[in-house]
Amino acid sequence: MNHLQSDVLEFRSHIARWVDERLLPQAGRLDEEGEFAFDLFRELGQLGYLGTMYPESAGGSGVSYPFTCFTVLCEELARGSMGFAAGVCMQGSTATNTLYEWGNDTLKELYFAPALRGEKVGAFAITEPNAGSDAASLKTRATRVDGGYVLNGSKIFTTNGTVADFITVVATMAPNSAAKGLELFVVDTKSKGFHVGRKLDKFSVHCSDTAELSFEDLFVPDNHCLGDGKGGGFLKAYKSLTVDRIFTAALALGNAQAAYDASVRYARERSQFGQPIGKFQAVQFKLVDMLAKLEQAKVYTYFASALADRGASITTEAALAKIIAAENCNQLCQDALSIFGGYGLMNEYPVQRYLRDSYFPMIGGGTGDIMRLVVARQIGL
Numbered sequence: 001m002n003h004l005q006s007d008v009l010e011f012r013s014h015i016a017r018w019v020d021e022r023l024l025p026q027a028g029r030l031d032e033e034g035e036f037a038f039d040l041f042r043e044l045g046q047l048g049y050l051g052t053m054y055p056e057s058a059g060g061s062g063v064s065y066p067f068t069c070f071t072v073l074c075e076e077l078a079r080g081s082m083g084f085a086a087g088v089c090m091q092g093s094t095a096t097n098t099l100y101e102w103g104n105d106t107l108k109e110l111y112f113a114p115a116l117r118g119e120k121v122g123a124f125a126i127t128e129p130n131a132g133s134d135a136a137s138l139k140t141r142a143t144r145v146d147g148g149y150v151l152n153g154s155k156i157f158t159t160n161g162t163v164a165d166f167i168t169v170v171a172t173m174a175p176n177s178a179a180k181g182l183e184l185f186v187v188d189t190k191s192k193g194f195h196v197g198r199k200l201d202k203f204s205v206h207c208s209d210t211a212e213l214s215f216e217d218l219f220v221p222d223n224h225c226l227g228d229g230k231g232g233g234f235l236k237a238y239k240s241l242t243v244d245r246i247f248t249a250a251l252a253l254g255n256a257q258a259a260y261d262a263s264v265r266y267a268r269e270r271s272q273f274g275q276p277i278g279k280f281q282a283v284q285f286k287l288v289d290m291l292a293k294l295e296q297a298k299v300y301t302y303f304a305s306a307l308a309d310r311g312a313s314i315t316t317e318a319a320l321a322k323i324i325a326a327e328n329c330n331q332l333c334q335d336a337l338s339i340f341g342g343y344g345l346m347n348e349y350p351v352q353r354y355l356r357d358s359y360f361p362m363i364g365g366g367t368g369d370i371m372r373l374v375v376a377r378q379i380g381l
């Protein structure tokens with residue numbers, strides 16, 4: 001991606017070095033242990049990467065092209081470990097963006113500023129056991145009481161959920177009003193009535209923390225509501241969820257880059273029938289097709305992030321970027337596994353991890369079907 005601006009390329013070279021030196025050597029262990037890597041997370045905060053999306057005036061890193069740089073950050077981190085990258089992606093975008101856009105000074109001081117420094121972990125919870133793609137049908141209820149609101153309900157699949165200090169929770173003020181009744185509340189996880197049901201055990205992105213949560217008569221003070229308390233908060237936050245699709249596409253790119261690089265290396269090293277397998281035209285063509293899928297996905301994803309930096313509407317482009325990148329990169333990882341033959345199934349080779357992790361961008365942040373529905377609506381169908 002050498003056509004990117006010189007400051008973006010410089011940003012990439014710095015984070016790529018950090019990934020090579022700090023994340024890559026630990027990626028296999030993180031996947032095996034399946035734990036949130038607090039030390040690496042804090043390090044990224046100290047280095048300023050968790051503030052990539054925000055101006056210096058807000059405590060962020062003040063980069064010239066925040067959406068493109070955050071895309072680079074997600075891509076590079078996922079080249080090392082998609083599981084680790086997923087938690088950082090949540091922290092640096094949706095979990096903090098809702099506070100940046102709609103948080104008052106108290107919320108910014110309590111959560112936003114420490115989150116950018118890597119001292120507090122954030123999450124965003126909308127999905128419920130019976131409300132996934134149809135998020136507007138969620139049941140978590142917010143009831144107005146003196147001085148604030150009381151939340152009751154449960155959430156599932158919350159990234160960073162068991163380790164979070166604060167979570168932006170989407171709840172309904174008016175159960176029959178669908179999306180129009182949804183409001184956003186910043187929940188401090190030390191609050192009475194907040195429960196972590198369990199940490200979920202997954203096939204993919206092992207070291208990304210994924211939780212089931214519940215709220216039982218949990219009191220949220222007035223100043224922790226991100227909307228006007230009448231139910232319009234979620235429709236505002238939808239913009240943040242839209243741009244997040246580009247970052248999920250970037251996670252797919254980084255993971256696929258790692259799978260492609262490993263496959264090229266393996267095709268050079270592994271010999272059968274007296275020559276490296278990379279000398280067989282079938283293997284060469286497969287590698288070239290993998291590269292074609294990866295380059296197509298990169299070009300479109302960075303096109304979408306450049307549009308976001310220009311302030312353009314990106315509803316269609318972000319959804320298309322997620323479809324193209326997630327699906328191309330999943331197919332690439334399937335091909336990568338086949339190049340490794342039997343060794344591809346062995347845990348000592350990371351290619352099985354790349355394939356497992358490649359399913360996450362196809363589901364997290366909305367499935368491919370839902371992305372297609374979004375685009376179909378945009379073209380007036």
Ligand SMILES: Cc1cc2nc3c(=O)[nH]c(=O)nc-3n(C[C@H](O)[C@H](O)[C@H](O)COP(=O)(O)OP(=O)(O)OC[C@H]3O[C@@H](n4cnc5c(N)ncnc54)[C@H](O)[C@@H]3O)c2cc1C
Nearest residue numbers: 124125126127132133134157158159363364365366367369
């Ligand atoms: C690892 C992980 C991390 C996640 N992190 C978070 C998080 O931090 N916060 C959060 O709130 N959520 C999170 N999610 C939830 C994620 O956004 C949902 O899993 C996703 O939106 C799909 O919802 P679902 O799993 O309930 O599937 P369902 O909605 O039940 O879908 C099941 C199948 O039906 C299809 N389908 C559903 N509706 C339609 C339709 N109208 N047309 C065509 N096909 C349809 C889907 O495409 C899918 O194939 C995470 C999920 C995962 C796996």
